[in-house]
Amino acid sequence: MSKRAEFEAAAxxxxxxxxxxxxxxxxxxxxxxxxxxxxxGLEADxxxxxxxxxxxxxxxxxxxxxxxxxxxAHILATNTFNANRISQADYGAQALVHDINVSAAxxxxxxxxxxxxxxxxxxxxxxxxxxxxxxxxxxxEDPGFREVTYDEIVEVYVEQARALVEGGADFILxxxxxxxxxxxxxxxxxxxxxxxxxxxxPLMISLTLTDLSGRNLSGHTVEAFWYTVRHAKPLTIxxxxxxxxxxxxxxxxxxxxxxxxxxxxxxxxxxxNDLGEYDELPETTAALTKVWAQNGRVNALGGCCGSxxxxxxxxxxxxxxxxxxxxxxxxxxxxLAGLEPFTIAA
Numbered sequence: 001m002s003k004r005a006e007f008e009a010a011a012x013x014x015x016x017x018x019x020x021x022x023x024x025x026x027x028x029x030x031x032x033x034x035x036x037x038x039x040x041g042l043e044a045d046x047x048x049x050x051x052x053x054x055x056x057x058x059x060x061x062x063x064x065x066x067x068x069x070x071x072x073a074h075i076l077a078t079n080t081f082n083a084n085r086i087s088q089a090d091y092g093a094q095a096l097v098h099d100i101n102v103s104a105a106x107x108x109x110x111x112x113x114x115x116x117x118x119x120x121x122x123x124x125x126x127x128x129x130x131x132x133x134x135x136x137x138x139x140x141e142d143p144g145f146r147e148v149t150y151d152e153i154v155e156v157y158v159e160q161a162r163a164l165v166e167g168g169a170d171f172i173l174x175x176x177x178x179x180x181x182x183x184x185x186x187x188x189x190x191x192x193x194x195x196x197x198x199x200x201x202p203l204m205i206s207l208t209l210t211d212l213s214g215r216n217l218s219g220h221t222v223e224a225f226w227y228t229v230r231h232a233k234p235l236t237i238x239x240x241x242x243x244x245x246x247x248x249x250x251x252x253x254x255x256x257x258x259x260x261x262x263x264x265x266x267x268x269x270x271x272x273n274d275l276g277e278y279d280e281l282p283e284t285t286a287a288l289t290k291v292w293a294q295n296g297r298v299n300a301l302g303g304c305c306g307s308x309x310x311x312x313x314x315x316x317x318x319x320x321x322x323x324x325x326x327x328x329x330x331x332x333x334x335x336l337a338g339l340e341p342f343t344i345a346a
Contacts, residue, residue: 002200003122003170003171003200003202004200004202004235006120006122007122007170007235007262008262009120010074010120010122011262011299011300011324012324013324014320014324015293015298015299015300015301015319015322015323015324015325016074016075016264016299016300016301016324017071017072017073017074017075017300017301017302017312017315017316017319018073018074018075018077018124018264018300018301018302018303018312019065019068019069019071019073019075019076019077019302019303019312020068020266020302020303020304020307020308020309020311020312021303021304021305021306021307022050022061022064022079023050023081024305024306024307024308025064025067025308025309026050026053026064026079029060031047031053031057031060032047033045033047035056035057036048036049036052036053036056036057037052037056038052038055038056038057039056040052040055040056040093040096042092042093042096043092044091044092044093045091046091046093049082049088049091049093050079050081050082051079051080051081051082051083051087051088051100051104052091052093052096052100053079054078054079054080054083054100054101054103054104055096055099055100055103058103058107061079061104061107061108062107062110062111064079065107065108065111066111067309068309068312069111069112069115069121070309070313071309071310071312071313071316072312072313072316072317073121073302073312074119074120074121074122074300075121075122075124075264075300075302076108076112076121076122076123076124077108077123077124077125077126077173077175078101078105078107078108078123078124078125078126078164078167078169079104079126080100080101080105080125080126080127080128080160080164081126081127081128081175081176082128082131083097083100083101083104083160084097084128084130084157084159084160085097085156085160086130086131086132086148086153086156087128087130087131088100090131097159097160097163098159098162098163099163100163101125101160101163101164101166101167102163102164102166102167103167104125104164104167105123105125105163105164105165105166105167105168105169106167106168108123108168108169109123109167109168122170122171123168123169123170123171124169124170124172124173124204125160125161125165125167125169125171125172125173126173126175127157127160127161127164127172127173127174127175127186128175128176129175129176129177129178129179129182129183130153130156130182132147132148132153132182133178133181133182133217133218134146134149134150134179134181134182134185135179135180135181135182135217135218135219136179136217136218150181150185153182153185153186154185154188154189154192155189156189157185157186157188157189157190158189158192158193160189161186161189161190161193161201162193162196165197165201170202171201171202171203171204171235172186172190172201172202172203172204173204173205173206174186174187174203174204174205174206175204175205175206175208175240176206176208176240176241177205177206177207177208177216177225178208178210178216178217178218179217179218180216180218180225180228180229181218183205183229184228184229187203187205187229187232190203191232202234202235203232203233203234203235204234204235204236204237204238204264205229205232205234205236205237205238206236206237206238206239206240206264206266207222207225207237207238207239207240208239208240208242209222209239209242209243209248209251210242212243212247214250214251214254215339219339220337220339221339221341222239222251222254222255223254223255223258223337223341224337224338224339224340224341225337226255226258226259227335227336227337227341228337230259230335233261234261235261235262236261236263236264236299236300237255237259237261237262237264238252238255238263238264238265238266238300239251239252239255239265239266239267240265240266240267240302240304241266241267241304241305242267242268243267243268243271244267244268244269244270244280244285244288245267245270245285245288245289245292246270246288247271248265248267249288249291249292252265252292252297252298253295253297256296256297256298256325257328258328258330259327259328260328260329261327262299262300262325262327263297263298263299263300263325264298264299264300264301264302265292265297265298265300265301265302266301266302266303266304266307267285267289267303267304268303268304268305268306268307269282269285269303269304269305269306269307269308269311270284270285270306272305272306277306278305278306278307280306282308282310282311282313282314282315283314285303285307285311285314285315286311286314286315286317286318287318289301289318290315290318290319290322293318293319293322296323296325296326297325298324298325299324299325301315301319303315331345331346332346333345333346334346
């Protein structure tokens, strides 16, 4: 059975639980700058380069992954949000991108495969948005200027996706999409890799919103974004980061009504306080996301910024026994999108 089919079978049985972020847990490990750098020989200060920890301190990543599995997670994402050539250039570590991604996926693969409890779990190779945008100019005096080209972003994502698959990822998760064009480059990269390898690489796509009106940074509404990426036939579509569950609720509801595929949402643990820290208790996050489940809005739930294994455990317990969302059948109308959706009824 293919991984796509295995996911569909598992999603028919229960609301699946995705893990939470690695950054918070890595910070709790109190690593010194030399711990981040390890034996890489990198001269630049690597403190804060959480992706490099996959290579230099794999036991830390394994322990975090195990804690999420113990909390009840079925979907385990790799610690590779910034493990691309563009983002790693900030640390002078771009030459290590392949090794970082292979190691990251292998750690999670081994952690998942080590469990013998009969629970179906999956490895999602996470690809973040990079720190460049294809839709907007960084120069207010030159609206047409771009620091990178579309083809360059595609190449960056092909490199990352190839290494994640090599390391054992079941799916590719394009997450925290703030620029729809960056996302389309990532989709293109995975499709190219599929042709290169001659195999199906299921896609998970997750949008992030930049304001309460429900748009991402490049201006798309939730509905318009879905119509823009629907052609890729993602295994899951969803929302992550953005806000806490309370503020994300109406946008999850919109997407749930229109997306004819599985929906995965993983909000932040509330909104940050004045110090940038997250105070929302696991029980609060669990109660808010349980409402989504009770209303038939989600197929998979997890946590983003500020979430801990305790948040994931609370969510898993809260939705246990609740039926997963039924994927809707959508009328075959022509659905187009600029920044707003446009539908031509059949």
